[in-house]
Amino acid sequence: MRKPIIAGNWKMNKTKAEAVSFLQDVKNSVPAADKVDSVVCSPDLFLDALVQEAEGTDVHIAAQNMHFEDNGAFTGETSPAALKDLGVTFVVLGHSERRDMFGETDESVNKKVKAALNHGLTPIVCVGETLDERESDKTNDVVTKQVNGALEGLTEDQVKGIVVAYEPVWAIGTGKTATSEQANDTCSVIRAALANTFSAETADQVRIQYGGSVKPANIQELLGQSDIDGALVGGASLEADSFLKLAEAGD
Numbered sequence: 001m002r003k004p005i006i007a008g009n010w011k012m013n014k015t016k017a018e019a020v021s022f023l024q025d026v027k028n029s030v031p032a033a034d035k036v037d038s039v040v041c042s043p044d045l046f047l048d049a050l051v052q053e054a055e056g057t058d059v060h061i062a063a064q065n066m067h068f069e070d071n072g073a074f075t076g077e078t079s080p081a082a083l084k085d086l087g088v089t090f091v092v093l094g095h096s097e098r099r100d101m102f103g104e105t106d107e108s109v110n111k112k113v114k115a116a117l118n119h120g121l122t123p124i125v126c127v128g129e130t131l132d133e134r135e136s137d138k139t140n141d142v143v144t145k146q147v148n149g150a151l152e153g154l155t156e157d158q159v160k161g162i163v164v165a166y167e168p169v170w171a172i173g174t175g176k177t178a179t180s181e182q183a184n185d186t187c188s189v190i191r192a193a194l195a196n197t198f199s200a201e202t203a204d205q206v207r208i209q210y211g212g213s214v215k216p217a218n219i220q221e222l223l224g225q226s227d228i229d230g231a232l233v234g235g236a237s238l239e240a241d242s243f244l245k246l247a248e249a250g251d
């Protein structure tokens, strides 16, 4: 049994006061962490305050990106060591907004995945096709290449600990959700790619989230699919009530 993982990706939203207030509203109401992983992916600025607020609760705090080096002349970047030191436990890597707007590639995602694992952070590795790619029937090839690129050189044990988020780019922030069948089909392709590159036993343990306009009204059906083990949620994770409904759907 793969434990559901529901992650809210706040992107570049909220002030520190709003972030802390959100956490105070949800921290004692999310499902027990042995049943569901409830993750809040915050801008770096609030991570410290959120980790302190979440201490002793069932909420995990995640970063939305990081550099792959431990330190050095990388102005404006955050290191995996610094995230670990704060008490952050998950990190989103290769989100399509970072691939599209900030030059993230499969190669840089691969370096970041390795760095995260070396520092004991759990990577949430995002993959997904554009609308053009889906319409020209390239979805399976695109996600397989992204998964293999991101995980190249990892051991089976390392792969078992990561999370993959399947996020069709055309469904992010657009209100268009992939049908649960479309989402599950592509998550199955991702699991098959993992089985092919690593082993069926490893693929069976990797948690695969769906992301793209998930909301309380559609999460139940998505989570009911055989290869969907959770959700990565942007817009609908910004309000405490809505985040709680999403997390509870995993229970």
Ligand code: PEP
Binding pocket: 009, 011, 167, 171, 172, 173, 174, 175, 211, 212, 213, 214, 232, 233, 234, 235, 236
């Ligand atoms: C995301 O930010 O990863 C995402 C899926 O956003 P939204 O839920 O708003 O589509």
